[in-house]
Amino acid sequence: MSSTLYRNGVIHSPADPFAQALLVDDGVVAWLGDDDTADGLAARADEVVDLDGALVAPGFVDAHVHVLETGLALESVPLSADAGVRSLGDALDAVARAARERSATDADVPLLGFGWDETEWPEGRPPTRAELDAAAGGAPVYLARVDVHSAVVSTALAQAEGLDRLPGWSDDGRVEREAHHAAREAARRLTPERRTAVYGRALAHAASQGVVSVHELSAPFIDTREGLVELLTSTADAASALPLVVGYRGELCVTVDDAREILAAIPGLTGIGGDLNVDGSLGSHTAALRAPYADADGSGALYLSAEQIANHVTAVTRAGVQGGFHVIGDRAMDEVALGLRAAADVEGVEAIGRAGHRLEHAEMVDAPTLASLILLGVRLSVQPAFDAAWGGEKGMYATRLGAGRAAALNPLADLAGAGIPLAFGSDAPVTPVDPWAGVRAAVLHTAPEQRISARAAFRASTRGGWRLAGLDHTGAGELRVGAPAHLAVWRAEHLVVQAPDGRLASWSTDARSGTPLLPFLGPDEESPRCLRTVRDGVVLYDALG
Ligand SMILES: [Zn+2]
Known part of the structure; x- marks a missing residue:
């Protein structure tokens, strides 16, 4: 495999916040440091890229995607x-x-x-x-x-x-x-050839947005098992030049044999769950709420009971994989918490915690529920872009729930502050595969008290995704020596350290502050432009020209 030296840029690495150059050798980060020191390496690198001030950062992981629907x-x-x-x-x-x-x-x-x-x-x-x-x-x-x-x-x-x-x-x-x-x-009744082409279109699009891996949240109402097998096998190797697909299948298990059957049918599966729906969505009035909707009769729909949730969690825990659910409303979250606790009563809190089950969306989480989720080792896959799309006083959430309840939705600062493992995703095609839009939405949350720093949001969009899937042991999601070279190169106007409270004066343009820099993400700022996306040293997308 070849080696590439990136120099004369800004390398986003907590290991060396002042690095200007980075060497990728044999698919891993082999060196990073000062541009002065890069001269000696330039001679033996197969490719030398003059970054001209561009940013090299860990590649994004989109932790909630529907590849087929995104392609369609x-x-x-x-x-x-x-x-x-x-x-x-x-x-x-x-x-x-x-x-x-x-x-x-x-x-x-x-x-x-x-x-x-x-x-x-x-x-x-x-x-x-x-x-x-x-x-x-x-x-x-x-x-x-x-x-x-x-x-x-x-x-x-x-x-x-x-x-x-x-x-x-x-x-x-x-x-x-x-x-x-x-x-x-x-x-979506497609010929096999067209299906493959639609997958490829979606994944190539993700790569063009700096994404090196997507979590596919597959379920019977979304795509077939065979489709998921194709996605996993066709992207398992970086030589595919596609982002890595990490697979979840939302099929309800009653016994451990159910779980084993699914694992046997879908080799390489990371978890059984994901879009296993405990409730629906707020937009469609089907998210299950404790109190009725403000603009319609009823409190939504609960699709799974605590007993079903407990059985599923027990089955997948015994089978040795992650489980998880789609949960949006507070009533649905109560049911999930009940089910998880019931499973922990049988299997033990430690066993449930070790499995690291994940919840998708988790838009309505109060403090007591959050505490019980943390106790049970739960990880959260959330979509900040939902707040940008539907939050705020005049947004859909406020229409559905009234302004008071709506303001408590997607409590990113509460979640991040509590230390629960967090990964960001788009739920594409619900919102586009556009990770910077997610980071921006988290920094500019419509509820100011729920804003988080650009750095925390960026981490949830990169390392957070690897961690959520239990794939962070390789060092993926950070640029440091020995870590897999999953990275993206960005052209951005201003590189800054951006604080969460929205005050523009609070960011520092001083690169010597010791915090790795990120593009400034103001409400009207243009998003950074992707120049190259690299997975395991393999170029997935290239606009360096
Ligand atoms: Zn989904």
Whole structure:
């Protein structure tokens, strides 16, 4: 394997905060230090990169991704405000344009759209089936809502799949629950070749964002077991030139034999759980709450009981792997805590703690619950970009819960301060694979008391991901001698030490402060631009030119 010397830049390393140069040899960080000292190494390196002041930092880990849906979203008609769709009318125009531009051979393939959020549109409602039929000229159409828990479909798709006979069907084309699952199934019925291409598109996109590894949160309603096996085997080796996929499968186990069967079927699996849903989402009013929604009847839906949770945790602990759940509402979190404690009563607190089970989202965690999670060795996979998307006084969370309860959501400073192991993710395609956006959202949390430092947020987006999956023993996620060369090179305007309270005067531009520098992430600051992404010394993405 070849060696590369990066010099004349800023190396983000707690081991040497003043390093300007770094040598990658045989896939590992072989040396880092002063530029002056790099001269001798330049002669024997196969490649010498003049960074011209660019930042070399540990590569990102996105700890919650749905690769297939992310790839499909990249191929879909974008319907979010970010994509310029600001009304129902815009959305129908975009669908009509895409339908016109499709080749005739695709006529029977569902036209996919993604990312609509009716709460942000002046019309306050999604398209109807009749409107979709008109816009797409009668083609099968599937438009997923931004939270991917519901969709709207055209008549052609509804008839082909018999959606009107399933629970969750509305005559205006809105599909939820079973009807939504069937519609989504139809939307992602792919030939093997196309499936592989969609995976590749999503992973290449992640690499272009400085991501060296993604955690795939697979589940029966999201992708097949075979799909997960393909993702794991095709990315296991860095020679694939793709980010490493760390696999989780959300299938409920009752006994240890259930767990062993899944492990045998999916070689290389890291955990059984992930998007094993204890409840739904706030956007769809299905997150399970202690007190009712502010803008709808009811308190959401609980999909798993404490007993089921306890059995699952016991089974996977005995099988020797991580387990975990998708949990959003405080009522769902209570059920999880009950289930975990019941499992600990059987297996012992130590055994449960050693397994390091993980929870996805954990958006509503109060202090007593947090204390019990820490006691049980639980790790959290959270999505700061959710706060940027839906937090704040006028956001969706405030609409659903009222401002008081909403302000307590995604309590990043509480979680970080309590020392619970934390990893950041995007839940792509719910929010884009854009780790700097996650770091920025954590630094600029809509609740000022829940902001954390850029450094803590960056760590949760890098080393945190390796640690959450129990893969940090190699030193992955930090640039130090002997650690695997998982890194990204960034062009950024200002490199600073950024404090959590949002006061711009509080950051120091003095590189001699001894804290490794990071790009300044103001609300209107452009995100750093990725110049190169490297996994185990292998270049995954290159724009160095
Ligand atoms: Zn998910």
